[in-house]
Amino acid sequence: EEQLVESGGGLVQPGRSVRLSCTASGFTFGEYAVSWFRQAPGKGLDWVAFIRSKAYGGTTEYAASVKGRFTISRDDPKSIAYLQMNSLTTEDTAVYYCSRIGGGGGYYYGEYYFDFWGQGTLVTVSS
Amino acid sequence: QSVLTQPPSTSGTPGQRVTISCSGSSSNIGSNYVSWYQHLPGTAPKLLIYRNNQRPSGVPDRFSGSKSGTPASLAISGLRSEDEADYYCGAWDDSLSGWVFGGGTKLTVL
Numbered sequence: 514e515e516q517l518v519e520s521g522g523g524l525v526q527p528g529r530s531v532r533l534s535c536t537a538s539g540f541t542f543g544e545y546a547v548s549w550f551r552q553a554p555g556k557g558l559d560w561v562a563f564i565r566s567k568a569y570g571g572t573t574e575y576a577a578s579v580k581g582r583f584t585i586s587r588d589d590p591k592s593i594a595y596l597q598m599n600s601l602t603t604e605d606t607a608v609y610y611c612s613r614i615g616g617g618g619g620y621y622y623g624e625y626y627f628d629f630w631g632q633g634t635l636v637t638v639s640s
Numbered sequence: 641q642s643v644l645t646q647p648p649s650t651s652g653t654p655g656q657r658v659t660i661s662c663s664g665s666s667s668n669i670g671s672n673y674v675s676w677y678q679h680l681p682g683t684a685p686k687l688l689i690y691r692n693n694q695r696p697s698g699v700p701d702r703f704s705g706s707k708s709g710t711p712a713s714l715a716i717s718g719l720r721s722e723d724e725a726d727y728y729c730g731a732w733d734d735s736l737s738g739w740v741f742g743g744g745t746k747l748t749v750l
Contacts, residue, residue: 517684548739550685552681557642557726557728557741557742557743557744558677558679558685558728558730558741558744559741560730560738560739560740560741563739574737574738576738576739577736577738608681608682610684610685612685615687615690615696616690616691622672622732622739623671623672623673623731623732623734624672624673624691625732625739626673626675626687626690626691626730627675627677627685627687627730628687628690628696629684629687630684630685630686630687631684632682632683632684633682633684
């Protein structure tokens with residue numbers, strides 16, 4: 514059974530950094546693209562970043578709100594995707610979810626969809 | 641303000657059929673596939689519909705998706721109490737070079 518488990522969340526001060534992990538099981542992690550999303554308190558879902566599989570170059574894409582501050586990466590032998598979050602602000606307070614990208618996760622973003630998700634990890638940015 | 645527009649809420653009684661609309665533009669829904677997600681806050685979101693109208697295995701056929709130009713819609717027939725959740729549409733936006741969601745629709749089963 515496919516499963517994704519996020520970890521690494523917690524309370525962090527503004528301006529500091531945190532790294533989230535997304536540990537996968539039940540499927541061949543290296544064959545899939547992965548995405549991170551977030552949901553701020555009382556708000557809807559927001560996309561954060563993608564990373565393609567190595568077969569498609571492992572390339573990345575970021576939402577404008579996090580570009581230059583967040584970095585998505587992957588460790589296929591460990592079946593883990595990471596989200597390095599730097600220069601955090603209170604606006605980054607949210608539950609962060611990772612998901613697997615279905616449909617091959619190839620070069621055409623318009624075909625993407627997110628077929629399995631984790632339960633999320635809460636990041637609270639506050640002094 | 642979300643790029644895709646959904647009604648903030650809708651409701652129905654058990655057994656009824658409800659539809660949730662998702663409006664966008666030529667740069668997102670008009671030129672890319674739409675997918676739909678069911679979400680109870682604090683739990684893992686669940687894929688309901690992908691590529692406009694495809695249902696993943698395990699999703700009941702009570703859920704159906706359609707797209708005609710830029711509006712897309714999700715229909716839920718034979719409404720059940722367990723369908724009470726937030727529903728989100730999403731698509732890639734070519735102009736923004738990013739994935740966009742609707743603001744979500746809270747479904748209440750009366």
